[in-house]
Amino acid sequence: MTDSGGARRRVGVMGGTFDPIHHGHLVAASEVQAWFDLDEVVFVPTGAPWQKSGREVSPAEDRYLMTVIATAANPRFRVSRVDIDRTGPTYTIDTLRDLGQQLPDADLYFITGADALANIFTWRDAEELFELANFVGCTRPGYDLGSEALGDIPAERVTLVEIPALAISSTDCRERTRRGEPVWYLVPDGVVQYIAKHHLYPATQETP
């Protein structure tokens, strides 16, 4: 909503495969929300993450529901279905166009990890992305994003934000679950229970 002075809202967009969502994602979104005084952060689970097509990804509805569970307690967080309800590969250019139409009075801040930001020119219509949103790159353990990695990203459209180092990845959470190790406190409690209830990330069968 626009206030009487016509001020534009600031909305964060946190896209991800979220297989599963973990506290690294949630801390990054919370830090960026506070840093930019965002009105809200919209989490957008991917439908078909084409750059992860070489590996098995859990059903979109499971990833969506885990994201809803993980964000439910924060009044500034919500989850959008735009990417999972669109058919075909998921491209951020479509995410930003769809959200821009839904939120015409908002300035968008797309939140990514530093690793993802360094690869942004492999994304579809990369040049156009910077016309639709600001980009916020979160530092992540193991990634030292020097200014050369930002390459041709327009400087006025990108900000790097240092967040408390959290060495958590979805890959590690899946592997720990497959090995029967706990993921308590790496992911929200409700997500631990969702993974168990729906038998996500089962132990892989050893071939004799």
Ligand SMILES: Nc1ncnc2c1ncn2[C@@H]1O[C@H](COP(=O)(O)OP(=O)(O)OP(=O)(O)O)[C@@H](O)[C@H]1O
């Ligand atoms: N610990 C973390 N701290 C900050 N950002 C993160 C962290 N983990 C992931 N991200 C960022 O969150 C976004 C969504 O990530 P994604 O859902 O692919 O999780 P992931 O942990 O990187 O998954 P995977 O290990 O399966 O590749 C990406 O922009 C990614 O760079």
Ligand SMILES: O=C(O)c1ccc[n+]([C@@H]2O[C@H](COP(=O)([O-])O)[C@@H](O)[C@H]2O)c1
């Ligand atoms: O637009 C693209 O071509 C593109 C390519 C790779 C990743 N992305 C987006 O980057 C975000 C993080 O993706 P991922 O695969 O690291 O979970 C998510 O919103 C993806 O849709 C987007």
